[in-house]
Amino acid sequence: MAADVLDEVFERVISSRIFRNRDILSPDYIPEKLPHRENEIRRVGSVLAQVLRGSRPNNLFIYGLTGTGKTAVTLYVLKRLVEKARQLGVRVSYVYVNTRQRDTPYKVLADIASGVGLRVPFTGLSTAEVYARLVRALSRDTGFLIIVLDEVDWLVRRRGDDILYKLTRIGYELPRDAVKVSIVGITNDVRFVEMLDARVRSSLGEEEVVFPPYNAEQLRDILWDRAREAFQPGAVDDAVISYCAALAAREHGDARRALDLLRVAGEVAERENAPRVTVEHVKKAWSQLERDRVREVVRTLPLHARLVLAAALLATRLQPATTTGELYTIYRRLARSMGLEAVTQRRVSDIVSELDMLGILNARVVSRGRYGKTRMISVAADPATLEEVLREDRRLAALLEAKAV
DNA sequence: CATCCACAGGAAGGACGGGGGT
DNA sequence: ACCCCCGTCCTTCCTGTGGATG
Known part of the structure; x- marks a missing residue:
């Protein structure tokens, strides 16, 4: 009987009436055609195509909101470029690093290193050591290397622009006949440049392409x-x-x-x-x-962040938005009722910022004159969903049960 | 128009766990 | 075995600030 049920499932999947090839809709799929991005392909292509003439492409900065095709266009151009270069006998390779997922200097360097065929442990070494090894490996290499740093604004916001500075200067550390390195920085945040050191800004922004939505x-x-x-x-x-x-x-x-x-x-x-x-x-x-x-998002949150979230949820049952101080008071009560030592308000403030960036909470700074400057915090995600997910933790479920805040 | 609230958010650093190189 | 490094959470201490109020 179980077999009959399974047969039915198998049959349904094999002879799908809906899909012919679902992978084409997967986020990783790079299509052959990118409609309405012809201009961007041309601009990115003409910068990077310098390798075909044997010269190092300028560093390139790509701006545009999420889902405007920045990554797809870049990878598409690079893929085609590598093919063309091979025909012409030019050595070109590229490394793609998403610095949102790989959000520390160490991880970025490690990824670049492994991208050029260097084995690097995922922890244990100093960042400087990984950099030194990378330089050593690149010194022995020839041709061109294009390093793509996707969502680079995340990295800079959290870790500063030190590695960007180092990477843009890596060429000076290499022998003249070694690989020529170019950087392609991709960012969702247009105001991102303001966070950069002037030297990094001018170096990375040798060329710029903006992707409209x-x-x-x-x-x-x-x-x-x-x-x-x-x-x-x-x-x-x-x-x-x-x-x-x-x-x-x-x-x-x-x-x-x-x-x-x-x-x-x-x-x-x-x-x-x-x-x-x-x-x-x-x-x-x-x-x-x-x-x-x-x-x-919630699943990977540390305990106190989840408590802050629970506090925000309780607060919104009473009022649309809550100040930092009020939220902290509620949070402290929750923590105490669980027998936990509360973290400081400073920490809660950072947690709120993180949740804001993750799109779970909304927090905007307001000045209420005599009554001080604070943030008005509200729940951005669907409250019912949020509550459901938080309740997966039994202790939190009990807290959310309480009517009184 | 200066004041002063209630925080924002930067800087420095520490405890701790996970992992090195030699 | 030893000492070193990193990332994650967190603390402590701090300076900065928009605008209603007196």
């Missing part, structure tokens, strides 16, 4: 482009695509979100054994994506 119409083109290959004929219609595009356009034209949305909508439809994807499926997908995101 997509509008709903462009998003539709992008979605259709992928949907045609990813879905079975007739499995999606224009209403579904337009709806995805509209939702994503509202989120500053984020194509990644749009594609995620479409993929998950397809998955929902498949699970329901529906003949095709509907707008309802997209709506479900939207909330599922949000839940996944919140769950993922």
